[in-house]
Amino acid sequence: MAISIKDVEHIAWLARLALTHEEKEKFAGQLSNILEHAGKISELNLKNVAPTSHAVPVSNVFRDDVSGPCLEQDEALANAPKREDGGFVVPKIVGEPAAM
Secondary structure: OOOOHHHHHHHHHHOOOOOOHHHHHHHHHHHHHHHHHHHHHHHOOOOOOOOOOOOOOOOOOOOOOOOOOOOOHHHHOOOOOOEEOOEEOOOOOOOOOOOO
């Protein structure tokens, strides 16, 4: 499949790229070669190949969620710069809505 200069200009416009005429010609040729190469896949006999979304098997790498010993409240708050009612005191980060 041949990519025209007009196609390259449209792609460049979508990507917000300013290309010279020489760059447009170069990219038209390169993109045409890429599509030609990708098109060769349709020539392969893939009748007995199962569709897949990954080239290698994917497995869950997370460990099991197992309960364990917890810190005591005083130990958890030991290094807190400020505490109140058994919890951390943190600065307010969500303000009131701006007046319109």
